[in-house]
Amino acid sequence: MSATHTKMPAEDQQIDAVAIRFAGDSGDGMQLTGGFFTDTSAIVGNDIATFPDFPAEIRAPRGTTYGVSGFQLQFSSSDIHTPGDSVNALVAMNPAALKTNIEDVEPGGIVIVNEDEFTEVNLRKCGYPDAYNPLEDDSLQSSYRIVQVPMSRLTRESLADSGMGAKNIDRCRNMFALGIMYWLYDRPLEPTIQELEKKFNAKGNEAVAEINVKALKAGYYFGENAELFPSRFHIAPATFEPGTYRKIAGNEATAIGFATAAQLAKKRLFYAGYPITPASELLHHLARMKNFGVRTFQAEDEIAAVCAAIGAAFAGDLAMCGTSGPGIALKAEAMGLAVMLELPLVIVDVQRAGPATGMPTKTEQADLLQALYCRPSEAPVIVVAPASPADCFTMAIEAFRLSVRAMCPVIYLSDGYIANGAEPWKLPDIESLEPISITHPTETNNPDGPYLPYMRVEETLSRPWAVPGTAGLEHRVGGLEKQDITGEVSYDPANHEHMVRLRAEKIERLQSVIPPLEVVGPASGEALLLGWGGTQGSITTAANRLRERGHKIANAHLRYLNPFPKNLGDVLQRYDRIIVPEINMGQLRMLLRAKFLIDVIGINRVRGKSFLVNDLVDDVERVLKSDKGAVKQ
Amino acid sequence: MTTAPDTSLPTYKAKDFASDQDVRWCPGCGDYAVLKAVQKALPSMHRKREDFVFVSGIGCAARFPYYMNTYGMHSIHGRAPAFATGIKLANPNLDVWIVSGDGDLLSIGGNHTIHVLRRNVDINIILLNNRIYGLTKGQYSPTSEFGKKTKSTPLGSLDFPLNPLAMVIASGGTFVARCIDIDLKALEKLMLIAEHHRGTSFIEVYQDCNIFNHQAWFYASQKDSRPETTIELEHGKPMIFGAEKDKGLVERDGRIEIVELGNGISEADLLHHDETNRNRAYMLTQLLQPNFPEPMGVLFRDPDEPTYDSLVEDQVKQATEKSGPGDLRTLIEGPSTWTVQGDAVSG
Ligand code: SF4
Numbered sequence: 001m002s003a004t005h006t007k008m009p010a011e012d013q014q015i016d017a018v019a020i021r022f023a024g025d026s027g028d029g030m031q032l033t034g035g036f037f038t039d040t041s042a043i044v045g046n047d048i049a050t051f052p053d054f055p056a057e058i059r060a061p062r063g064t065t066y067g068v069s070g071f072q073l074q075f076s077s078s079d080i081h082t083p084g085d086s087v088n089a090l091v092a093m094n095p096a097a098l099k100t101n102i103e104d105v106e107p108g109g110i111v112i113v114n115e116d117e118f119t120e121v122n123l124r125k126c127g128y129p130d131a132y133n134p135l136e137d138d139s140l141q142s143s144y145r146i147v148q149v150p151m152s153r154l155t156r157e158s159l160a161d162s163g164m165g166a167k168n169i170d171r172c173r174n175m176f177a178l179g180i181m182y183w184l185y186d187r188p189l190e191p192t193i194q195e196l197e198k199k200f201n202a203k204g205n206e207a208v209a210e211i212n213v214k215a216l217k218a219g220y221y222f223g224e225n226a227e228l229f230p231s232r233f234h235i236a237p238a239t240f241e242p243g244t245y246r247k248i249a250g251n252e253a254t255a256i257g258f259a260t261a262a263q264l265a266k267k268r269l270f271y272a273g274y275p276i277t278p279a280s281e282l283l284h285h286l287a288r289m290k291n292f293g294v295r296t297f298q299a300e301d302e303i304a305a306v307c308a309a310i311g312a313a314f315a316g317d318l319a320m321c322g323t324s325g326p327g328i329a330l331k332a333e334a335m336g337l338a339v340m341l342e343l344p345l346v347i348v349d350v351q352r353a354g355p356a357t358g359m360p361t362k363t364e365q366a367d368l369l370q371a372l373y374c375r376p377s378e379a380p381v382i383v384v385a386p387a388s389p390a391d392c393f394t395m396a397i398e399a400f401r402l403s404v405r406a407m408c409p410v411i412y413l414s415d416g417y418i419a420n421g422a423e424p425w426k427l428p429d430i431e432s433l434e435p436i437s438i439t440h441p442t443e444t445n446n447p448d449g450p451y452l453p454y455m456r457v458e459e460t461l462s463r464p465w466a467v468p469g470t471a472g473l474e475h476r477v478g479g480l481e482k483q484d485i486t487g488e489v490s491y492d493p494a495n496h497e498h499m500v501r502l503r504a505e506k507i508e509r510l511q512s513v514i515p516p517l518e519v520v521g522p523a524s525g526e527a528l529l530l531g532w533g534g535t536q537g538s539i540t541t542a543a544n545r546l547r548e549r550g551h552k553i554a555n556a557h558l559r560y561l562n563p564f565p566k567n568l569g570d571v572l573q574r575y576d577r578i579i580v581p582e583i584n585m586g587q588l589r590m591l592l593r594a595k596f597l598i599d600v601i602g603i604n605r606v607r608g609k610s611f612l613v614n615d616l617v618d619d620v621e622r623v624l625k626s627d628k629g630a631v632k633q
Numbered sequence: 634m635t636t637a638p639d640t641s642l643p644t645y646k647a648k649d650f651a652s653d654q655d656v657r658w659c660p661g662c663g664d665y666a667v668l669k670a671v672q673k674a675l676p677s678m679h680r681k682r683e684d685f686v687f688v689s690g691i692g693c694a695a696r697f698p699y700y701m702n703t704y705g706m707h708s709i710h711g712r713a714p715a716f717a718t719g720i721k722l723a724n725p726n727l728d729v730w731i732v733s734g735d736g737d738l739l740s741i742g743g744n745h746t747i748h749v750l751r752r753n754v755d756i757n758i759i760l761l762n763n764r765i766y767g768l769t770k771g772q773y774s775p776t777s778e779f780g781k782k783t784k785s786t787p788l789g790s791l792d793f794p795l796n797p798l799a800m801v802i803a804s805g806g807t808f809v810a811r812c813i814d815i816d817l818k819a820l821e822k823l824m825l826i827a828e829h830h831r832g833t834s835f836i837e838v839y840q841d842c843n844i845f846n847h848q849a850w851f852y853a854s855q856k857d858s859r860p861e862t863t864i865e866l867e868h869g870k871p872m873i874f875g876a877e878k879d880k881g882l883v884e885r886d887g888r889i890e891i892v893e894l895g896n897g898i899s900e901a902d903l904l905h906h907d908e909t910n911r912n913r914a915y916m917l918t919q920l921l922q923p924n925f926p927e928p929m930g931v932l933f934r935d936p937d938e939p940t941y942d943s944l945v946e947d948q949v950k951q952a953t954e955k956s957g958p959g960d961l962r963t964l965i966e967g968p969s970t971w972t973v974q975g976d977a978v979s980g
Contacts, residue, residue: 039969042971043969043971045971045973242973242974243973244966244970244971244972244973245971245972245973246966246967246969246971247967248967252967256964256965259959259961259964260961260964263961268723270719270723272719289959289964290948290949290952291949291952291953291955291958292958292961292964293949293953295722295723295945295949297718297719297722297945299715299748300744300745300747300748301744303712303715304712304714304718304744304748305715307708307709307712307716307719307745308718308719309719310708310716311688311715311716311717311719311721311722311723312719312720312722312723313719313723314706314716314719314720314723315686315719315720315721315724315727316724317723319719319723333709334709334712337709427965427966427970428965430961430962430965450652450653467724468684468686468704468720468724468727469683469684469704469726469727470683471683473683474682474683474703475704475705476698476699476705476706476707477706477707478698478699478705478706478707478708479691479707479708479709480707488654489654489699
């Protein structure tokens with residue numbers, strides 16, 4: 001549910017959910033501002049979902065449209081899964097921010113602008129036509145509730161006697177804007193004041209903390225006194241399951257999940273990475289976890305990163321690397337080696353919009369086929385995909401659990417949307433997390449001859465993980481085809497086919513330990529909305545809305561892509577139509593068609609963004625109305 | 634530096650390090666000699682057999698690990714230094730050796746070679762330099778001489794060759810040595826010194842590819858030409874060469890020149906090899922045939938530079954001392970949490 005501010009009520013209003021967006025220059029601190037608002041909303045008990053949207057350029061020229069950085073947040077008193085389709089209130093710190101964001105604001109929505117920045121120079125810099133000022137545009141004024149605030153001037157005035165320089169003072173404008181928003185949505189200032197003090201005092205910058213706090217308060221009181229808004233809005237706390245919660249973004253949850261997996265396995269974690277958006281944060285987070293025994297290695301390139309991880313796995317570490325789509329392409333050959341060596345290894349792909357460099361800071365789900373098939377020859381790997389920021393934690397542990405069980409590499413498909421987006425996370429009960437059991441043999445399995453490194457466990461078909469340093473188990477691994485059991489180099493045609501089938505069979509057998517696909521909604525009926533990975537929020541919300549509208553529609557979300565859950569085939573049989581929304585051109589759809597010989601209808605968008613719920617609802621309804629090719633035979 | 638023999642160690646013989654695999658190099662290939670020298674050197678290294686790991690890339694030389702009865706990994710083309718780094722970081726106690734060829738370590742894997750050297754990971758690298766691609770049947774390699782006629786360069790190659798040891802020095806290598814495949818004694822000796830060096834050791838071996846580039850190192854391998862075309866380096870000793878030991882090297886105006894001994898020039902006037910001098914070592918890498926004798930032995934050694942693997946361990950230790958062993962609950966909770974009781978919210 002989204003709130004509508006078309007008519008400003010005379011009195012304070014209780015509303016269910018609000019989507020707001022802070023937009024400004026990439027140097028304006030919009031991510032920080034949005035982060036503070038999110039933290040505060042989480043603390044007062046709202047459900048939250050965020051969408052930071054920043055440009056690839058670190059500091060594009062000030063005032064240009066390509067330098068605009070935005071942070072969207074939905075907060076609510078009910079269960080929400082997305083940052084919201086349209087924005088109820090936009091803060092635009094300059095004309096460029098207004099220009100690039102105004103279209104996403106709902107009709108009649110609030111738009112708070114820093115009017116001081118709407119100078120002749122700035123208006124032209126962002127490409128508005130000569131002599132045009134949007135603030136003087138009647139059609140704009142009548143479509144939105146535009147609130148003009150001289151933020152630069154007011155911030156300067158409120159900090160005039162701070163003794164600080166103009167540069168420091170101007171940097172506090174974002175806090176002034178945040179103060180206004182806090183007043184408008186009735187949020188406490190205290191959590192932000194504490195965070196500001198913690199942030200700056202730690203660096204000995206007490207004076208900077210002080211002016212930021214002062215600007216925040218000045219904005220708040222301005223909201224209160226200036227009577228720009230006839231009322232403010234109250235968003236009651238959401239109803240959560242009892243428990244302890246925190247706010248978490250996907251990349252951080254992924255890093256914590258892998259560190260946890262290592263603890264559950266009583267192993268050291270080795271992480272190798274090469275800087276790449278949007279995966280670098282994994283390296284940053286893990287590099288700070290050295291006291292958990294985590295070793296991080298910033299390699300000279302993507303290939304070295306995966307190779308070092310394979311080396312560490314051979315030597316007995318829980319080893320992994322992280323990258324985005326272009327890095328996966330570079331790692332393909334080494335991954336094939338890992339498949340042949342039959343070592344545990346996790347490769348994270350935080351997907352971004354491509355191909356080539358594409359749009360590095362924008363999201364996409366178009367690496368599914370790459371994850372499954374990018375390697376030379378028949379080289380299957382396990383593929384999992386977290387469904388939400390918090391789910392990254394669970395799936396990280398799952399990734400290693402499966403990898404060591406099958407002695408097979410895993411690709412973990414996150415994406416830019418859940419990597420950067422945040423939501424409340426009900427903290428897991430650490431004691432109830434299942435340990436990951438790993439054994440390294442210490443005795444030879446062949447007392448009468450050389451050690452047999454490819455001798456297999458009946459149930460899983462996995463080979464022993466014998467590590468260097470163990471006496472009597474000396475053996476060689478390598479990229480030449482292996483004779484099963486002995487691990488010797490073999491060019492025997494029958495053995496090669498046997499090994500190709502065996503490497504695939506190991507993965508299939510994991511079906512016995514992965515959870516069945518859960519379906520929400522009717523057990524059979526009109527349609528199943530089936531997604532995978534980071535689109536769960538949008539698809540769940542759309543499905544709920546469709547059911548409210550009377551459709552007998554179910555939804556389900558795949559987190560295991562190879563192997564699929566065992567019951568997937570059965571589930572697909574129970575619905576008249578299978579509809580698969582994806583941020584790609586139909587990759588899961590193609591797989592389902594090929595594997596299950598059924599028709600699957602795709603809803604496909606590749607705009608560097610996740611689905612808007614309204615779009616999805618419309619698209620699904622259109623599919624339901626049309627008969628063409630839609631009904632299962 | 635030598636380590637006192639550990640009496641608890643089993644006594645190994647060279648054959649304890651030979652695997653049961655048939656060696657499949659061409660008859661007469663220089664790799665045989667290197668394999669033999671390595672297998673002979675390992676028993677004197679006072680390490681347990683299970684602590685050795687041999688890593689290679691792709692190429693003829695890269696088959697090496699299969700013939701060693703140790704742990705081993707025959708990896709992918711050019712990436713051996715990256716695999717070796719991961720192995721060493723996961724278990725710094727392992728004794729990690731890379732054996733690979735010029736195409737592997739200098740062409741497709743040039744980047745990794747540079748970076749393992751600059752990090753000074755405590756591993757040993759043996760470059761089997763035969764100046765040709767053997768396994769793919771004879772294309773020119775990054776060390777082939779200009780104008781070389783091969784299958785892929787029927788009119789002669791237009792690439793200038795890479796000078797491996799100059800690259801190693803420029804990359805910050807802390808142990809730089811050279812020898813030739815037929816000199817088994819020198820090979821064995823260098824391997825022992827390399828083993829004791831903390832940091833990346835790099836040994837270039839002039840290796841004869843009997844099939845595709847036979848006699849590439851003829852000048853350096855023949856009894857009669859060798860004394861004139863190579864010079865044996867010994868730390869602190871004057872740089873003398875020639876069949877009659879009648880020539881030496883001096884430094885004039887920042888350049889190395891050849892002089893004849895006698896006529897007022899004595900050994901004392903010659904350059905004395907200082908293996909701790911990196912700049913001089915670079916100059917030594919520039920001594921090339923036909924103008925100069927090519928240096929053999931240890932060109933450079935810096936035993937004091939810390940190794941990457943030990944620095945990594947130190948950081949982990951320091952972080953743990955500073956923050957205490959990681960507590961999962963604190964990590965999961967992050968900077969702030971809130972608690973929901975029943976359906977009410979409390980801060
Ligand atoms: S091709 Fe040359 S390098 Fe390769 S095994 Fe034969 S002789 Fe040795």
